[in-house]
Amino acid sequence: MIYLWSPKQNEAVKAFKGHESSVNNIKWNNHPFQSHGGGAQSILGAYPTPIIASAGRDQTIRLWDVEYGKCIMTLKGHE
Numbered sequence: 001m002i003y004l005w006s007p008k009q010n011e012a013v014k015a016f017k018g019h020e021s022s023v024n025n026i027k028w029n030n031h032p033f034q035s036h037g038g039g040a041q042s043i044l045g046a047y048p049t050p051i052i053a054s055a056g057r058d059q060t061i062r063l064w065d066v067e068y069g070k071c072i073m074t075l076k077g078h079e
Helices: 040-044
Strands: 002-006 011-016 023-029 051-056 060-065 070-076
Touching: 002 051
Parallel strands: none
Antiparallel strands: 002 011, 023 051, 051 060, 060 070
């Protein structure tokens, strides 16, 4: 489980549940995606809200919609 923590409220304000094992790495994109080329941008197109990417020991990378707390894409087979 990944928690988005609010220092002002001193508590978790969102929980992202989906990985079947521990999470190794997290990257935060605080700006909406705008399609300008390859990679995740071409897969997602223009995405309207910030995204968190998480890599887990379950060999998946998950992209999370920060606003709604939902997994929007799962990429399988990473090492």
